[in-house]
Amino acid sequence: MKTYEVIHEEYVPCTGELRPDRREILELKLESPSMYVQDQYRRERSVEFLATERDGSPVIEARLEGGRKHRYIFSEI
Numbered sequence: 001m002k003t004y005e006v007i008h009e010e011y012v013p014c015t016g017e018l019r020p021d022r023r024e025i026l027e028l029k030l031e032s033p034s035m036y037v038q039d040q041y042r043r044e045r046s047v048e049f050l051a052t053e054r055d056g057s058p059v060i061e062a063r064l065e066g067g068r069k070h071r072y073i074f075s076e077i
Contacts, residue, residue: 013067033074
């Protein structure tokens with residue numbers, strides 16, 4: 001397991017803002033960042049996952065029904 005600093009950003013389309021409506025920073029021990037994000041949305045009916053990298057760190061977006069979006073930025077500690 002690796003330790004990550006995780007920045008979780010939540011975007012709500014109703015506000016019209018380009019900045020996240022909510023942001024939290026977590027420190028987590030994880031086997032796989034992608035499995036962690038998928039586990040967060042197991043109960044959602046429709047989710048699209050997009051994975052990229054920023055400066056060598058995984059960035060995973062979960063796009064939900066209604067235009068809601070959650071972005072997770074992982075940085076190994």
